[in-house]
Amino acid sequence: MQQAVNIAAAEDRHWPEEGWTRVPYWVYSDPDIYQRELDTFFYGPSWNYVALACEVPEQGSYKRSWIGERQVVVVRGEDDQIFVWENRCAHRGARVCWKNKGKEESFTCPYHQWNFALDGSLQGVPLKRGVLRKGGMPSDFDNSAHGLRRLHVHVEGSSIWASFHDNPPPFEEYCGEEVMAGLRRQFPGKRLRLLGYNRQRVASNWKLYFENLKDPYHATLLHSFLITFGLWRADTQSESIPVDSGHSIMVSRNVGKKKTEAASEIKRFKEELELFDKDTVTPRNEFDDGKVVAITHFPSVVIHQQANTFGMRHVIPKGPDSFELAWTFFGYEDDDEEMTRLRVRHANLYGPAGFVAMEDGEVLSESQLGTHHYEHRAAVVEMGGRDVERQDHMVTEVLIRAFYKHYRELMGL
Amino acid sequence: MRDRIKPIVRDLTPDVEILVLENQLRHFYEKIADLLDQDQIEQFPGYFLDDCMYQVVSRENYSENLPQATIYCDGVAMVRDRVIALRETQVYVPRVWRHFISGTRVTAIEGDEIHARANFLITEATSDNDPTLFLVGMYLDVLVRDGDGFKFKQRLAVFDNHHISRSLIAPV
Numbered sequence: 001m002q003q004a005v006n007i008a009a010a011e012d013r014h015w016p017e018e019g020w021t022r023v024p025y026w027v028y029s030d031p032d033i034y035q036r037e038l039d040t041f042f043y044g045p046s047w048n049y050v051a052l053a054c055e056v057p058e059q060g061s062y063k064r065s066w067i068g069e070r071q072v073v074v075v076r077g078e079d080d081q082i083f084v085w086e087n088r089c090a091h092r093g094a095r096v097c098w099k100n101k102g103k104e105e106s107f108t109c110p111y112h113q114w115n116f117a118l119d120g121s122l123q124g125v126p127l128k129r130g131v132l133r134k135g136g137m138p139s140d141f142d143n144s145a146h147g148l149r150r151l152h153v154h155v156e157g158s159s160i161w162a163s164f165h166d167n168p169p170p171f172e173e174y175c176g177e178e179v180m181a182g183l184r185r186q187f188p189g190k191r192l193r194l195l196g197y198n199r200q201r202v203a204s205n206w207k208l209y210f211e212n213l214k215d216p217y218h219a220t221l222l223h224s225f226l227i228t229f230g231l232w233r234a235d236t237q238s239e240s241i242p243v244d245s246g247h248s249i250m251v252s253r254n255v256g257k258k259k260t261e262a263a264s265e266i267k268r269f270k271e272e273l274e275l276f277d278k279d280t281v282t283p284r285n286e287f288d289d290g291k292v293v294a295i296t297h298f299p300s301v302v303i304h305q306q307a308n309t310f311g312m313r314h315v316i317p318k319g320p321d322s323f324e325l326a327w328t329f330f331g332y333e334d335d336d337e338e339m340t341r342l343r344v345r346h347a348n349l350y351g352p353a354g355f356v357a358m359e360d361g362e363v364l365s366e367s368q369l370g371t372h373h374y375e376h377r378a379a380v381v382e383m384g385g386r387d388v389e390r391q392d393h394m395v396t397e398v399l400i401r402a403f404y405k406h407y408r409e410l411m412g413l
Numbered sequence: 414m415r416d417r418i419k420p421i422v423r424d425l426t427p428d429v430e431i432l433v434l435e436n437q438l439r440h441f442y443e444k445i446a447d448l449l450d451q452d453q454i455e456q457f458p459g460y461f462l463d464d465c466m467y468q469v470v471s472r473e474n475y476s477e478n479l480p481q482a483t484i485y486c487d488g489v490a491m492v493r494d495r496v497i498a499l500r501e502t503q504v505y506v507p508r509v510w511r512h513f514i515s516g517t518r519v520t521a522i523e524g525d526e527i528h529a530r531a532n533f534l535i536t537e538a539t540s541d542n543d544p545t546l547f548l549v550g551m552y553l554d555v556l557v558r559d560g561d562g563f564k565f566k567q568r569l570a571v572f573d574n575h576h577i578s579r580s581l582i583a584p585v
Contacts, residue, residue, distance in 0.1 A: 100473070101477075194479060195479060195480055195481045196474040196477075196479035196480060196481020196482070197471065197473055197474055197479070197481070198471070198481070198483055198577070199471070199473075199575060199576045199577065200576055200577045200578070200579065200580070201576040201577070201578050201579070202579060203579065222504060224501075224502035224503075225498070225502060228502075268502070270501065270502065273497070273501055273502065275490075275494045275497065276489075276490035276491070276493045276494050276497075277488065277490040277491045277494050280491065280494060324576060329481045337414060340414055340480070341414040344414060344480050344481055344485060345485065345487070345491075347481055347485065348484070348485055348491075351483055352483060352577035352579070352580050352581045353469065353483045353484045353577070353580065353581035353582070355498050355502070355503070358503060358505065358580045358581070358582065359503065359504045359505070361579050361580035362504060362505045362506055362579070362580055363504075365506075365579055366506065
């Protein structure tokens with residue numbers, strides 16, 4: 001694992017004078033910048049994806065999740081209310097919950113058996129009154145002041161979001177109108193069916209993952225599967241939409257395999273490529289708008305819909321030069337068997353062995369290595385011009401520029 | 414969508430028949446591992462029945478009985494497509510893998526189907542790095558005899574890793 005070079009303190013960092021068309025490489029390796037990002041974005045006035053409702057189906061069902069580097073527990077409490085609390089005992093700080101998923105009536109910290117209700121409130125402290133009139137808690141010890149730290153929670157459709165901030169903005173305001181429309185399209189209130197997980201650890205800065213999903217340009221060049229089988233191509237009707245708060249939306253269409261003038265110019269379009277199992281790259285039409293949509297919801301998740309696979313790609317930073325990418329694949333509870341079959345097959349495009357996504361894991365790791373000890377240099381993002389307005393094509397880096405405009409404002413850089 | 418075949422585990426007496434079979438399986442497993450390690454992946458699909466199930470799947474998905482797998486092949490056509498993708502389209506940093514297999518054990522014989530399992534450990538070395546422990550887990554197999562050898566009706570490579578480190582390029 002490479003060591004980040006920390007030459008200058010964050011205060012001394014200066015953005016290149018070209019502005020948002022440049023990304024200085026120190027944003028990917030400086031530990032001070034990294035800590036400021038965690039405080040500003042993950043622990044600040046933002047909304048972070050934590051789970052899908054179908055992962056905690058019954059009262060007492062829970063799942064451990066992450067916001068930044070902090071672990072939280074998502075629990076379904078009484079009356080179907082969802083609670084999210086820090087997995088950190090209010091007593092000595094030990095993790096209270098030691099399993100990734102399960103079902104409990106209440107949570108007991110294994111260390112001193114302090115017992116917490118599903119909503120995180122402290123219910124019991126063993127030996128609180130001491131033994132034989134000796135020891136115990138002070139008489140004014142108030143259980144109600146020592147619960148697990150609870151986060152603000154928002155449930156949108158069947159997706160669960162949380163915020164560490166004491167006073168986060170309304171969820172809709174944080175998302176913006178277009179991201180809200182995208183979320184409602186993906187989560188129209190239908191119950192979900194969990195299809196499985198993939199987890200990968202990529203040795204790159206977490207932001208590079210968002211940039212990868214703000215870069216439709218690379219997808220038209222790198223990913224043979226997308227190009228050849230017409231799942232994502234530069235010569236289709238598409239949109240690149242930057243949204244406030246660092247989010248963005250990429251829209252395209254599945255058009256099938258065909259050779260056009262533009263396609264034949266692209267080296268990795270492989271006309272002769274045929275699969276034995278054509279179902280893997282043949283989607284069944286399911287959205288009336290005919291669109292393929294990827295939403296990057298900053299700072300925690302990318303939501304993909306491609307062919308018939310849906311996935312939440314939860315971005316979990318692990319230091320300046322590493323992140324976990326936790327993929328949750330799902331469908332709708334009312335899908336027929338054939339649709340579920342297609343969703344599971346199409347997920348072969350994604351995850352660490354995905355026909356498409358494997359290449360992103362490779363490229364991001366090599367990008368991080370490429371910037372190592374080149375902190376005085378900067379990336380160039382001028383494809384599609386130098387502005388930050390939405391564009392009706394995908395040969396552009398506008399979404400990355402718009403992101404760094406937002407990033408610099410919030411980070412004071 | 415087909416479900417995974419649940420492994421059958423019986424308390425088999427280690428008589429000559431079982432011991433010979435386990436030895437044959439050990440030899441077969443070493444052969445499959447060797448062709449993967451030697452980059453002869455084109456031969457890999459030839460050891461699967463047409464209606465096979467081949468998956469490289471996390472313990473997490475397997476134990477929760479979730480259908481998704483990291484590599485999901487329902488039928489030999491999808492196994493062949495993995496070979497095509499690896500050879501024709503995928504962009505990745507060159508690597509060398511090495512399989513270490515232990516604990517090969519027949520757990521049941523049901524008609525002409527053999528249920529067997531074994532541990533695997535795989536190291537990975539990229540072109541400018543030393544080998545690392547890449548993947549550890551267990552094969553859960555259902556095999557049928559094929560001449561002097563075997564074919565997979567089902568091969569599940571259930572891995573213990575919580576994460577795949579970087580990417581999973583080749584079959585396991």
